Amino acid sequence: MKNYLLRHLQNFFGSLGSMSRQPVSTAMTVAVIGIALALPSALHIMVRNGTAVSGGWEHIRNFSVYLVPGTSLDYAQRLAGEIQQQQPVQSVTVISAEQAFEELQNSAGFGDVMNTLEDNPLPHTLVVQPTADAPPAALRQMEAELLTQKEVDLVKLDTDWVNRLNAGLDLVQRLVWIAAVLLIGAVIVITGNTIRLDIQNRRAEIEVSKLLGATDAFVRRPFLYIGFWYGLFGSCFALVLLGAGFLLLNGPAERLSSLYGGAFHLMGMDRSTAMAVFGGGLLAGLGGAWSAVARHLADIQPRV
Amino acid sequence: MIRFENVSKRYEGGHEALRNVSLHIQRRELAFLTGHSGAGKSTLLKLIALIERPTRGQVLVDGRNIGRLPDRQVPGHRRRIGMVFQDHKLLEDRSVFENMALPLVIGGVGNREISRRVRAALDQVGLLDKEKKTPRTLSTGEQQRVGIARAIVTRPGLLIADEPTGNLDPELSLEIMQLFRRLNEVGVTMLIATHDLELVERIGGRRIVLTDGQTAGSS
Numbered sequence: 001m002k003n004y005l006l007r008h009l010q011n012f013f014g015s016l017g018s019m020s021r022q023p024v025s026t027a028m029t030v031a032v033i034g035i036a037l038a039l040p041s042a043l044h045i046m047v048r049n050g051t052a053v054s055g056g057w058e059h060i061r062n063f064s065v066y067l068v069p070g071t072s073l074d075y076a077q078r079l080a081g082e083i084q085q086q087q088p089v090q091s092v093t094v095i096s097a098e099q100a101f102e103e104l105q106n107s108a109g110f111g112d113v114m115n116t117l118e119d120n121p122l123p124h125t126l127v128v129q130p131t132a133d134a135p136p137a138a139l140r141q142m143e144a145e146l147l148t149q150k151e152v153d154l155v156k157l158d159t160d161w162v163n164r165l166n167a168g169l170d171l172v173q174r175l176v177w178i179a180a181v182l183l184i185g186a187v188i189v190i191t192g193n194t195i196r197l198d199i200q201n202r203r204a205e206i207e208v209s210k211l212l213g214a215t216d217a218f219v220r221r222p223f224l225y226i227g228f229w230y231g232l233f234g235s236c237f238a239l240v241l242l243g244a245g246f247l248l249l250n251g252p253a254e255r256l257s258s259l260y261g262g263a264f265h266l267m268g269m270d271r272s273t274a275m276a277v278f279g280g281g282l283l284a285g286l287g288g289a290w291s292a293v294a295r296h297l298a299d300i301q302p303r304v
Numbered sequence: 305m306i307r308f309e310n311v312s313k314r315y316e317g318g319h320e321a322l323r324n325v326s327l328h329i330q331r332r333e334l335a336f337l338t339g340h341s342g343a344g345k346s347t348l349l350k351l352i353a354l355i356e357r358p359t360r361g362q363v364l365v366d367g368r369n370i371g372r373l374p375d376r377q378v379p380g381h382r383r384r385i386g387m388v389f390q391d392h393k394l395l396e397d398r399s400v401f402e403n404m405a406l407p408l409v410i411g412g413v414g415n416r417e418i419s420r421r422v423r424a425a426l427d428q429v430g431l432l433d434k435e436k437k438t439p440r441t442l443s444t445g446e447q448q449r450v451g452i453a454r455a456i457v458t459r460p461g462l463l464i465a466d467e468p469t470g471n472l473d474p475e476l477s478l479e480i481m482q483l484f485r486r487l488n489e490v491g492v493t494m495l496i497a498t499h500d501l502e503l504v505e506r507i508g509g510r511r512i513v514l515t516d517g518q519t520a521g522s523s
Contacts, residue, residue: 003412004412006415007409007412204395204396208393209410210382211355211382211387211393212382212383212387212406212410213379213380213382213384213407213411214379215376215379218379218410302355
């Protein structure tokens with residue numbers, strides 16, 4: 001038993017040695033596996049960031065009710081009170097025409113334009129914030145009801161594009177899965193092919209071992225370990241690539257974010273993605289080795 | 305030790321290499337298998353090592369009918385017999401020591417025991433000082449002696465050799481055969497295929513003659 005474990009250990013590191021004797025081809029295989037694993041992971045992280053950003057834009061579900069210019073502020077406040085009573089509404093804010101005018105005057109670039117105006121052309125506005133779980137249908141019904149009032153000029157409901165963005169992100173997430181499956185398939189093929197070549201190079205050794213009474217498991221073992229190492233190193237390289245990508249994007253992302261008032265921060269690798277990269281890499285490496293070994297070792301029978 | 309009962313071997317394509325062969329080799333016996341090339345000597349040895357399976361008849365080694373042995377038991381069977389090949393089948397990219405250690409590693413022997421047994425076997429063939437060399441740097445005779453040492457390093461009860469002196473000059477051939485004789489004297493059963501009748505005369509031992517896949521006589 002002790003000998004058996006010792007042999008395994010020797011095989012384990014011995015296979016590392018046989019890989020290091022062909023550094024260029026080993027490095028190339030590792031690089032290809034790393035890139036293949038990094039691509040879907042990078043896409044996945046992008047989608048995660050996108051979801052976080054669109055989640056932060058929940059307030060965009062707010063809608064604005066513009067009253068016909070000249071409507072009294074009294075009416076605006078009364079209407080606000082009525083809307084407040086309705087089921088899917090969390091709060092209603094009244095922005096009077098004067099407040100809006102002042103705000104525009106103070107914001108960059110508009111000050112001079114506003115000063116040239118004699119009258120305030122702006123209407124009173126109600127900003128309605130629905131509850132978080134308000135169904136879109138209920139909001140559309142409210143919109144329709146408000147529009148029947150003759151004092152209401154325009155209702156601007158801004159949920160459509162957020163919904164579209166979310167649907168788009170769902171689609172991209174699905175694409176990530178497809179890409180992940182395809183690229184893990186590619187890793188299996190790459191490892192399988194590399195190990196097939198390795199088996200061919202060590203044909204004499206395999207033949208002699210079989211003549212000397214080596215079991216299939218004995219002959220198979222070093223190649224499975226090589227597959228394991230390829231998977232491990234490929235995963236590590238993928239993580240390095242993802243880390244480097246994060247560092248490259250983080251600076252510009254922070255600058256962009258600061259222009260929007262620091263609304264979001266770039267998220268890097270989370271633990272479950274890292275585990276998936278490792279798990280996928282190791283499984284694909286072993287799977288590739290297994291497929292090569294299953295197909296090619298049986299072909300090598302001793303010829304005397 | 306080895307018993308053939310009405311054994312025939314027909315290869316795919318119809319060539320009948322052995323026809324109705326029956327023979328018996330006692331434990332501790334030294335037997336030579338002679339005959340022209342193509343007479344079936346190699347096929348007979350391959351049946352013993354389970355590199356081929358008999359088409360008809362029974363092959364018994366150590367009382368076991370190996371013709372029907374399931375594939376997964378073939379490695380275990382091979383580990384119990386030593387094999388010497390005409391082209392020695394040493395691995396060029398490994399040292400003499402590593403070549404010799406291979407059957408022991410396969411058999412699951414521990415490291416310390418491996419060094420001990422490899423040195424003992426190398427000592428028996430007189431090559432104790434060559435363990436670090438690669439096979440390519442040895443002479444043909446030395447390579448064959450390493451091949452023999454590898455076959456006995458697991459201490460098998462049976463050793464089979466297929467034309468072990470085929471590539472050697474007469475002097476080296478005699479040396480190799482004397483080595484086999486000594487090994488036989490310490491109790492290893494031996495079956496050696498050779499076409500060198502003169503050499504067999506000088507060493508002495510039982511001769512089994514194969515002609516066209518049939519046993520033509522035994523002396």
